[in-house]
Amino acid sequence: MTTVDFGVTEGLRSQERQRALVAAGKSQTLNSRHFTGHAVDVMAYTNGHGTWEWRYYEQINTAFQAAAQELGVDVEWGGHWRTLRDGAHFQLSWQAYP
Template structure:
């Protein structure tokens, strides 16, 4: 769906550097079909950045899939600004799941987790895409 907003900007492309090619394909396809524009706010993270997020309470693990390029965080855009309203993330998730199905790539949405719901987070499953040995 074309909303007139540049959904896949230079920042998003930069933040996909080092992310697994399967996940990049899903994100790119989702950006074409989503009713809610989004930007990629984080792909690969350093261990230091992950430790900062754990300390701030924004993450609950030091062994994030972001460390290995197996996760991305997407931020919904509404009214030309990043928004954190949950209804927007359900729509982004629907686009990501549809794109994943089309690409034949399984994904996990952080918004479906039981304890620590993370609407912007999407990752490849560990059983199919294991963490490389650090």
């Protein structure tokens, strides 16, 4: 459970959309889990407005990981990536869900 209000902003994504995100520097891959529906991006909301403040995404991740553990699902958080950390991104792991 999280006290941070959030919503899914994007799930399944086209290759055209992904290419545009790479061109804009918002993604670094053309092999996205969004293509298969194995990923979602979320937006944190405070006082009715979207925010990119990192602390909220850390809290959302804590809730995602607790729920994933409870359900036995392997979820990866883009906030743990070494390059282009993406706090809004969550995906089912490549290993468990090829």
